[in-house]
Structure formats: structure tokens, C-alpha cells
Amino acid sequence: MHPALQGLITIIIGVGGCVGYYYGANMLLDKVLFPAKGPNAGRNINRAGMIRPWIFLFPALCLLGLYLAYPVFATLRLSFLERLPGNEYAFVGLENYTKMFAEPKFNEALLNNMLWLIVVPAASTGFGLLVAQLTDRLRWGSVAKSIIFMPMAISFVGAAVIFKLVYEARPEDVAQIGILNHLYLLFGGDAPQQWLQIPFWNSFFLMVVLIWIQTGFAMVILSAALRGIPEETIEAAIIDGANPFQIFFKIKIPQITSTIVVVWTTITIATLKVFDIVFAMTNGQWETQVLANYMYDKLFRANDWGMGSASAMIIMLLVTPILVWNVYNARKEMR
Amino acid sequence: MDGIAGNKAPVVWALNISVVALVLLWLFPTLGLFVSSFRTGDQITASGWWSAMFPAEQTIQLRAADPDENRVETESGVFVVxxxxxGEEAFEGELTAWATSSRNLSAFAPGDTADLGDGETLTLNADGTYIWQGNDDQISGRGQRIFIDATTPPDFTLDNYGFVLFDENNSEGMAKAFFNTLTVVIPATIIPILIAAFAAYALAWMDFPGRALLIAAVVGLLVVPLQLALIPLLSFHNSIGIGKGYLGVWLAHTGFGLPLAIYLLRNYMVGLPRDIIENAKVDGATDFQIFTKIILPLSFPALASFAIFQFLWTWNDLLVALVFLIDASGQTTVMTKQIVELLGTRGGDWEILATSAFVSIAVPLIVFFAMQKYLVRGLLAGSVK
Known part of the structure; x- marks a missing residue:
């Protein structure tokens, strides 16, 4: 069967099934199990009211449990096991972890990830704030923001191709087609550079791609936050003779700190999971490995589920503080 | 109101210039790929894409026609080509200078006659016609080399797109991958919305024990890296017989998209006016009716926001497709995977790479610009509370 047709049928079955489930379960509850009439009408309405939320929630809870909650525990369990031939598992304790920490490639990935975690959120938030502030009162500000926001729609793989062209290096005696090498030679560089093959610095050239994508996100949110600052505070500062820099750093920034933190943590999470960019541009060669790509290597190239799961748990461990903090804040807000 | 200084002309200029610089910095990488996708492979390797928009000055090395076949004896002993x-094709550029030796380029202007020694001469005109004459020995063997300085106008082609999208013989074409991506994306966008909308309504407007806990759980699941899900779920899919395929990838995308969907929709629904819902309840509407007749239509902006997120995310996804969809046969490859393959096999063929990448980028860009309003709204609702 043609996959497009299959897709169409899935949409019909999926959507129809969902609607049918919700409608049917609701009807069953109201008409058959607890009809709102007869001698027990009042009691029935209450009981139906107690069950109905769970009917509404059931499919979502099933999928959330199966696709997000269960894997956390299953991966934790796998990280203590070693897969033997014939679908057998043996408990090996922390051996996967100790083996992994002894691997230079893992330490390289961990170190690189730390570097990514420092540079990308800082640079994206910084640039985002800069653009948000600069375009705030500009007549064509919305056009500028649109363009800087645009990379958000581009896939990591597409961005990887885009930046491979930027970093392209050609032999010295022919015309350069990568704009970076072109500018490098124009401003006095001696020979075209293979930017992605210079250890240590190449990680930064990869980070540029993610910063390029994430800045728009930071800008949109910070721009809304800047607009939300009460005018009076700024007017008061002007009357007191504050200069624009003082207004920005001493009046505006303190008022949007919580938003900056939200943006920073959101980008941090995106950075932690970065996979496609490294996979498509260097595949971890030339010392650019990161955790997510290391994990993919272990799982699907080396077929080592134990160590792959162990490295996935490291990513989970790094996310956990943010997770706890988010949940804590959400609970605080609801009270 | 950014201080009185903000209104001074030099400051305004500096502001405008720095924003222009930033915008160009952000635009240039994409523009490079876009321009390259309309150039032939030879053009791309001959000059940077930034020079493609302007007439290019280049030196072309050509050869005069084969003397042994084309020469004509005009008077005794004098042969002329x-x-x-x-050649036959019309030349669209402008010939500015020419030479017969690479050591002395641009030696002659159009119309000049070059003395090649011992009475052998060559005259080249601006339109490309030439007269080459000399004795029997001189006008034989291979054609005389001519180096031409020419200015060629910008030249763009749609051939790359034809090759990548419509060439039946191109086994690395994007047409199939495009439809595969579409097949993944549409159900993976619609189904989570439906499921999340019901759950969000329950979490926003229904009272039951454990509600706060569930909301906290959704917020927590929002950041769980999907990397953890790969092996457990792949084994699960294999054990229930789905294996690798569309059904698996639809389910996976639905599962991974749900926390954000529920979170966004609940936040939006909570903000709807309480009066409407309570009035409807007083009028005897059931929760199901309230949801379908009142909440769903009112939540359209939030639904649209999430739909765009999920669309962009599933369209641009590589990892989930690699793990849950693409099997050894490669029949179900998606565009992102196809591009990664091309990066490996055709790393230097920028016309193919650029065009393929742009085919996959184009659709999200259209959606982005058409529905930017909803995207921004969704981002704000999802992050700032």
C-alpha cells in the first residue's frame, strides 16, 4: 500500500478512533453506567463526575507513561545490565559506567557538552537580549526580528548544510566558495582553513549553528518581557538623569531576570540534547563528540545497549536539576 | 522613551547600522545556500555565491577551431580559419580583452590583431569572430589557444530543482523522501492535538484528586530527553510487532509531543473566562458539550500554536525517524536522513546538496512566515508565565 494512502487511513482511523473513544466513553458513562435519572440520579451524577476526568485523561496518560515515564526507568535498568547473545541479560552493576568513564571519547564528549552548555545558552540569550533591545523602538524592528527568528524553522540538518557551505575550504590556488575562508583571506589570513578540523575550536564552529538557531527564540521571549516593563520605572530613571546604558542594565535587566532564567534553562535543555548538528557536520570526529551523539554511536553502531543507556542516564542526570526546578516553580504558581 | 540620548541622530544611525549588521549576519548563511541552489556545479566551484548576483569577470581559455578541418587556402600558401x-551558441557576456599566451593576459583589445610571428596573425572581434591566418605549417595541428577576459551576466538555473525533484533516474532524489516526510508529519501533528486537548481540559477545568500532581508530572516530563526513550521503546515496538515503520514513528512523535501540547493547552484553557463555563453548566451542558462546543473553538489560537510547533519539530526531526522509522530497505527514508546521506556521498556537489537542503527547508519556512503570529504566541505561553 502506498505510504501516503496509509497515512491518510491512519489519520482517519486515528482521529476517528480518538473522537469515537471520547464520545463513546462519555455516552457509556452518562447513559448506561450512571444515568442522570431514576431514583439514584443525584448519586449517579456525582459518580459520573468523578470518573469523567479519567476518561478524558486516559489516552494521554497511557502515552505519557509509556513513551516518557517508563523509558526513564527502563533505561536506568538497562544501564546496569549487559546484553548477551540470545536476548539474555546479565547484571553487571556499575561496570557500564566505570567502563564509560575510562573511555577517552566519553570524557571528550562530556567536556565538549559542558563547553556547549556554557557557551550556547549564554551567547543565544546575550544576542537575543541585544536584538530585542536594539529593535525595540525601531520602525522596521519587526522585519529585523522576523529574519533573526527565521532559523527557528530550519532543521538542524538543513542548518548543518548551510554552515558547511559557510565553512567550506578549497585549495589555496582556486577561488574560495565558503564565505568564512573568503573573509579570512581578505583580512590577511595566509591559507584557507578547514574550520571543522581544528581541534577544540571546531566545537565552537558547531556551536555557532545552534546559537544561530536559538537566538531568535531568546529574542522573541525577551522582547515581550522588555515590552512588559512598566513605563513609569523607565521614566523615573530618565528624570533622575540615567543614561541609556544605566537604564538597560540597572532598570530593565533586573525586572526581566526571571524571564532570562527561563530562556537560559530552555536553551540549556535544547543544548544538552544536541545531536543532529554534530551527527551531520562532523559525526564526532576531530574531537567534537557530544553526549547525544556518543550515545547514538554506542546504541546503534557499537550495539552496546548497556553503555548507551548509561550515557543516556548521564544526559538525564544533567537535566534533572532543571526538571526539579521547573516542577517546583509550577507548583508554586498553582498555589 | 529610551532616554533623551536615544533621539539624537548619530545614536539612531548607529542603532540602525548595528541592527542591519546583525540581520545580515543572520541572513547570509541561508542566502548562500539559496543562491547556490540556482547555480550550476561549475559556477559554484568557480566563484563564491556572493559574486553570483553581479556580472562576473573571468578569464576563459578557449581554442580556435581545428585548423586541419576548417582552414581555407585564400591565395597560394596563405591559409585562413x-x-x-x-561556437554556435550565442555568448551573453561582454568580451573586454584577450591574449594568446597565459603569460601575458589581456594583451589585446577586441578588434586588435595579434602578431604570432613569421607572418602568422590572429584577429579577434568583440562578438567572438576571429580570423587566423598563416602558412601551411602554422595553420595546422591544434587550434590556437586564446585567453579571453569576459564579463558574464548573472546566470541562474532551475535545473538543480528539476534534477533533485523530478528526475526519475536520480536514485538520490528528494521526491520520495518528501512524501515520506509528509506522511510522517500529518498524523504526528493531528493526533497529539486531539489527545492533548481532552487531557488539558480535564487538568484545567475538572476537579478530581491528584490533579495538581498530574500537572507537576507533565511539567517534569516536558524536559525528559527523548534519548532515554530510544532503546526501551524500540524493544517495545519490536515486541508488539510494530517494528520499524510509520505506525511506530507516529506513536513516538505523539508521545514525545504530548507534554508540551498538554502544558500549552492547559495554560491557555485556564485563562478562559470562568463565567462562560459556569453559565453553560447552569444551563445543563455536560462537560463533554462544554468541551466540544465552547472550549475547543475558543482555544483555536493555542491549538494553532502547538500545531506549528509539532509540525516544525516532526518535519525537521532526524533522530526519531532514524530510530523508529528508517529500516534497512531505505524505502521509508525522510528528507533529513536523505540530506545526511548526501553529505556523505556527495560532499562536494554543492548544487545537489544546496537544492536538496532547500527543498526540505522551504516548507517549514513558508509555514513559519505564514503563521508567525501563532508561533510567537505559543512560545510566549509556553515559556513565560
């Missing part, structure tokens, strides 16, 4: 150096 008369032809156009550009």
Missing part, C-alpha cells in the same frame, strides 16, 4: 570562438 574564420569562425566564432564561442
Amino acid at each position: 574564420e569562425a566564432n570562438i564561442f
